[in-house]
Amino acid sequence: MEIERPEIASPHEIDVAEASRIEKLRESCQQPIPDPDSWLDEEISRNVLVTTVDYVLDWARSRSIFPLMFGLACCAFEMIGTAASRFDISRFGMDIFRWSPRQADLMIVAGTLTWKMAPAVKLVYDQMAEPKWVIAMGACAISGGTFRESYSVVPGINRIIPVDVYVPGCPPRPEGLIYGIRQIHGKIGKETIKRA
């Protein structure tokens, strides 16, 4: 019996494929993605029938956010600090940082994003199930920071994925990140099941 051998790409082929992925993404991401703002007028158009359901659902959702473990650079340490006992992210029901994007609904992009890493970030974001939210943490994630003009750094993660909350700082203190998370709670509170 003949065994069917899977075609294994040579290291060079893998490199070329990776390069083409990066270049394609780079070409398609020259303009920033507008921040999602459809939730802003949600409150006005609310239907009386679903408001109570919305209230309960949003309350439940915002109190059990599962953040994704996603530290890219030095901001990650502030994120770890936020999660640890002193600042204690568990107070907001965010007990566990998930390793799998399929189990997470909040992506805290903490740190400098390079073009080589960008396809992975895009993939992880696409793997997350709706509803999902994104926090851009730190100057580099917001705009590229000091590396904005650099050859290798993405000038702001909103080129790749839509961002809900920006937390400025270099790096932001855990209090800043917690404030950003509270903003996410506020945003979730305005969402309705009609759209979701």
Added chain:
Amino acid sequence: MTVALNGEEIAKKIAEAYPDSVAAADKAAVVVTNQSLYAVAEFLKSTPGLDFDYLNDLTAVDYLDYLEVVYHLSSLKHNHSLVLKTRCYKREEPVVTSVVRLWRAADYQEREVYDLMGITFEGHPNLKRLLLWEGFVGHPLRRDYL
């Protein structure tokens, strides 16, 4: 603490074994010619009394007139260190002999230098870009980039 050896004294020893190999020498570093680099590196590694068995760091500097490759060597046996340098005057296609066969640590470091400075290392087993992706145009750490 690690003793930094006097470059001038080491340069004398090198010049005894390989005449015309030393291009310049001062207290801090020994600069050898491009052609004799591998022979000198082997000499430094295998000579009793020197025994530079450890490559701390391999990097490159762009001085516009020439590109300089810097080797930080040290000996775990004698606990002393030395800075070895070599220069490439051809900006278009700078070539240096690879020292991966002597120090395995040079593998990634030489790939990084090739990636960011564009210096080709002759005899490297897998010389391709390390940090940037395949097909990236230019070598970004050169001073004439952009």
